[in-house]
Amino acid sequence: MFYNSCMLKEAGFDGTPATWQELKDVYGPALTKDGKYAFALQSKRNETQSADSFARVLWPFGGSFLDAEFKSNLNSAESQAGLQFRQDLMQYMPEAIVAWDHAETVNGLEQGDVAIITEWSVFYSTLVSPDTSALGDCLAIAPEPTGPAGRKPALGGFSLAVASQADEAEQAAGYLFIQWVTSKANAEQYVRAGGVSGRQSVYEDPAIREEFKFVPALVESWQDGVSEFRPRFAEWPEITEIVQEWGTRMMLGEVSTEEGAREIGTRMEAVLEKAGYYSGDKPLAQ
Amino acid sequence: MTTRVSRATLFAFLGPSVFALVLVGIVPLGYAVWRSFYYFNLTQLARSEFIGFENYATVLTSQAFWGAMGRTATLFAIAVPIQIAIGLTIALALHRPGLTLFKTLTRLALVLPMATTYAVVGLLAQVMMNQKYGVFNQMFGWIGIDPINIIGDPTNAFIGVVFWDIWQWTPFVTLVLLAGLTTVPPEIEEAARLETKSNWAILRHVQLPFLIPSLVAVLILRTADTLKLFDMPFTMTRGGPGNATEFIAVLIERIGNRQFDIGLASAHSIIMLAITIVLARLYIKLLYREVR
Numbered sequence: 190m191f192y193n194s195c196m197l198k199e200a201g202f203d204g205t206p207a208t209w210q211e212l213k214d215v216y217g218p219a220l221t222k223d224g225k226y227a228f229a230l231q232s233k234r235n236e237t238q239s240a241d242s243f244a245r246v247l248w249p250f251g252g253s254f255l256d257a258e259f260k261s262n263l264n265s266a267e268s269q270a271g272l273q274f275r276q277d278l279m280q281y282m283p284e285a286i287v288a289w290d291h292a293e294t295v296n297g298l299e300q301g302d303v304a305i306i307t308e309w310s311v312f313y314s315t316l317v318s319p320d321t322s323a324l325g326d327c328l329a330i331a332p333e334p335t336g337p338a339g340r341k342p343a344l345g346g347f348s349l350a351v352a353s354q355a356d357e358a359e360q361a362a363g364y365l366f367i368q369w370v371t372s373k374a375n376a377e378q379y380v381r382a383g384g385v386s387g388r389q390s391v392y393e394d395p396a397i398r399e400e401f402k403f404v405p406a407l408v409e410s411w412q413d414g415v416s417e418f419r420p421r422f423a424e425w426p427e428i429t430e431i432v433q434e435w436g437t438r439m440m441l442g443e444v445s446t447e448e449g450a451r452e453i454g455t456r457m458e459a460v461l462e463k464a465g466y467y468s469g470d471k472p473l474a475q
Numbered sequence: 476m477t478t479r480v481s482r483a484t485l486f487a488f489l490g491p492s493v494f495a496l497v498l499v500g501i502v503p504l505g506y507a508v509w510r511s512f513y514y515f516n517l518t519q520l521a522r523s524e525f526i527g528f529e530n531y532a533t534v535l536t537s538q539a540f541w542g543a544m545g546r547t548a549t550l551f552a553i554a555v556p557i558q559i560a561i562g563l564t565i566a567l568a569l570h571r572p573g574l575t576l577f578k579t580l581t582r583l584a585l586v587l588p589m590a591t592t593y594a595v596v597g598l599l600a601q602v603m604m605n606q607k608y609g610v611f612n613q614m615f616g617w618i619g620i621d622p623i624n625i626i627g628d629p630t631n632a633f634i635g636v637v638f639w640d641i642w643q644w645t646p647f648v649t650l651v652l653l654a655g656l657t658t659v660p661p662e663i664e665e666a667a668r669l670e671t672k673s674n675w676a677i678l679r680h681v682q683l684p685f686l687i688p689s690l691v692a693v694l695i696l697r698t699a700d701t702l703k704l705f706d707m708p709f710t711m712t713r714g715g716p717g718n719a720t721e722f723i724a725v726l727i728e729r730i731g732n733r734q735f736d737i738g739l740a741s742a743h744s745i746i747m748l749a750i751t752i753v754l755a756r757l758y759i760k761l762l763y764r765e766v767r
Contacts, residue, residue, distance in 0.1 A: 233715065234717070284624045285626060287716040288715070433715070434715075438717040443629075464519065
């Protein structure tokens with residue numbers, strides 16, 4: 190959670206909201222006035238809608254995309270609570286939030302239009318740059334608020350894999366490269382280059398913690414990070430398109446959260462059925 | 476005295492172009508037709524199988540397809556008449572004698588929108604139509620209008636796409652119609668101007684008959700362009716908000732590149748090709764007339 194500490198202080202807050210509910214009920218009304226908004230949840234119809242917006246409100250409220258049988262869990266009480274929460278939170282977000290991608294959201298915070306955002310750590314460099322940000326010393330960072338199910342931030346990242354179709358020599362070279370690039374020796378350089386290293390030790394370096402102020406919040410977030418924030422299977426690209434369309438339609442009020450969730454659920458299950466998850470051809474693994 | 480050109484010379488000159496056209500046009504078309512009869516998903520290659528016309532049945536019974544076609548047809552019905560009206564007005568102005576420097580500069584200025592890459596237009600639109608920082612809302616503010624949520628509102632986003640399509644393609648219509656106006660024999664036009672001062676009468680009875688071929692060409696080309704409009708709405712709105720700007724080409728891209736269902740995407744594309752051919756034939760049959 191990146192936030193404008195000066196805006197919060199001006200509104201009488203000496204810290205960030207501990208819970209999502211507090212963000213909506215207390216911080217929302219206090220910070221939304223005179224063309225300024227308390228919060229911006231990037232929600233443009235692309236992966237931003239699925240991962241940053243839709244999933245963001247599912248997990249902290251105890252919801253999820255799928256249940257243990259890989260059937261849609263979007264109409265559960267918990268998922269609905271999260272999705273309805275997002276609807277209610279929209280009154281404290283910019284009017285065009287459904288068209289806001291990362292650039293607009295980060296810019297909103299940078300220019301003092303929005304007080305709080307939840308964004309990936311990669312945007313830290315633009316938030317602290319005087320060329321792009323008017324925040325200066327007002328920029329502060331904290332772990333995102335908790336929901337009824339706890340703090341459930343996204344655990345995103347990138348994977349390194351070795352192709353099983355490659356010959357033995359290439360596979361060996363692949364494994365060696367992965368060992369080298371993810372080594373302790375390279376971790377600091379990787380972080381300085383803008384990456385998020387999988388090596389936890391680099392984040393204990395005082396110099397790194399000093400230079401990259403998001404590190405403490407980042408490391409704390411990982412402890413409760415949800416690795417299946419977005420289902421990790423080959424059918425996700427097809428399913429995310431469904432979530433993107435109906436997720437934005439929910440936010441626009443074209444469909445209710447129940448109706449939208451039912452549409453996503455039905456279509457999602459059709460995709461999973463065709464892929465063979467329900468017939469046992471594929472394991473129920475995310 | 477005529478000189479016969481040998482077959483070998485003909486093939487040598489025409490062959491490479493024809494070969495290139497076949498390679499980039501006919502071969503992919505043939506592949507798409509073939510694939511459209513298969514279940515062929517890039518993430519499930521082992522399950523590929525011949526399914527006959529099932530993909531076509533899926534397309535023709537798909538709500539998403541008809542919704543996208545409806546939006547595309549609405550875009551066409553609004554944008555193209557406006558492009559023709561404005562394009563014809565500019566073409567008539569440029570056709571008149573005099574103001575040579577102004578006309579030269581106008582012709583140059585007309586090229587700029589057409590030369591702008593479709594995807595760049597969409598990116599520009601995102602920035603220029605931003606509710607807080609965009610120049611559109613800045614200009615609205617000068618005349619006392621509050622900032623309008625353009626890209627984040629379904630109706631306004633659609634209007635935004637219409638606007639940019641008109642901005643980009645009116646110059647093309649202008650230039651085609653201007654070329655059409657040069658086919659009007661000057662002596663006939665001059666005689667008409669001696670008979671009447673009414674520009675409308677001259678347009679209706681003298682210029683329009685000669686413009687028919689150009690208008691048909693514009694209709695055919697703009698129909699094809701509208702049916703394959705993808706880059707600008709994709710970069711501007713990604714088909715959103717909701718599905719307000721999900722035109723048929725945006726839907727096909729979603730099916731092919733994100734669902735990876737190449738068979739179904741191919742079926743969509745072949746149906747679009749058929750529609751384009753039918754419409755082109757209809758325009759020619761119903762509207763095309765040459766002045767004798």
